[in-house]
Amino acid sequence: MPELRTVDVAEIEDTVRKLCVEANHELRADHVAALERGRAAEESPIGREVFDRLLENARVSAAERIAFCQDTGYAVVFLTLGQDVHLTGGSLAEAIDRGVADGYREGYLRASLVRSPVDRVNTGDNTPAMVHYDIVPGSAIELTLLVKGAGCDNMSALRMLTPAAGVEGMKQFVVETIEKAGPSASPPVTVGIGMGGTFDRAAVLAKRALTRDPTGSPSPDPKLAELEAELVDAINATGIGPAGFGGTVTTVAVHVESYPTHIAAFPVAINLDCHSHRVRSVTL
């Protein structure tokens, strides 16, 4: 029988707190690099200038310790927990929420959540976090925080395609979603695509796909990597461009994740993330 590793949830709380501030104040280096590649590829003068301003904005926000986007988002946490970890110190979910509340207060970040879509009363501290748990062998804890703005989340989509629609149908759905989003998703976007699984799994996969590090790195599966490259090209052919003012770079990265699915099904979820791509990961 393996030895249990004991971890106090206060350690997770503190990690979440720090990541909330860091993710909102400092654009991750690999995403800065992705924007710089986008700047170099962009052919439209106004598009290049939008890239310049995004990069300058990232420098100013890091230096001034202010959020680089006013929509400091929903704190989405992917927590992968080794099954040999024993958590002490109280509720894990409550510890994560305390970490979010403290981080958002300390970092002068906006409280952007309402307690119900109907009565729309602000919760005041940007809780609850949106947590996805995975239990895996071992005793490690991996925590990934994705700070998700609503403008681009609102432009995301899920469709249950038929197997006959196939990869071509999926590509059409992606381009259609990007065109419908236009400037509202705040391009240049990062595109997370979840294929397969069930209705619910496809959506979570798409969100998880956004967190790939580094931004723009290809899938380890050569077929998916090829599909990602084709999708980048198809999305950039729309001409929407940076900020939607017109240009040749509408996306800086397409990440596709795949999962076994039913013989009758081809679920596809497309989750968009704006130019303010905020992701942080740590292993505890």
Next chain:
Amino acid sequence: MTGPGDVSDGAPLTPNDSNSTSSIRLPLEETTLRELRAGDSVLLSGTVYTARDAAHARFAEAIAAGEPLPFDVDGATIYFVGPTPARPGHVIGSAGPTTASRCDAYSPMLVERGLRSMIGKGRRNQAVKDSMRAHGCIYFGAIEGTAALLSQCITSAEIIAYEDLGAEAVRKLTIEDFPALVVNDVHGADLYDDGPARWRRR
């Protein structure tokens, strides 16, 4: 005129074509309103009022009840924004534009009452565009991902209504050389159609 490499706060955006950048005082004068064209680069200075979906819903309730709005809409500019909290010593936190289309259901009733311009990001629906054309109102687009830079163009901020809405409260802001592009002019042109059409490859 600032070169494309200089992107400090207050630098104008390079226009899409040969049009030059204009420094514009708000409220917009009638002649300026007619002259501006989709794609023009502008630096806006003057007073703007912040409002998002929740504030607009209250404007609609006030109008339905025959009550006055928190500010005089006639000639005014609305900026669709919900800023982050200001650090001590700062006027305001990060303050980039939010998606304007969420206010499409409300904007025509304000445009009909004299609203002269709006600042936001993303497309407006046909009803809003029709009312802007009919009553004379311009929609300016700013870049959402430059919220930290744009906050440096805001020289004063004061909550004037609906404080309980937090970030969504109505604020009176003074802006100085705030960079934006004309998206919808009063002649019916739309930068979000014309810009992408130039670069489309299919």
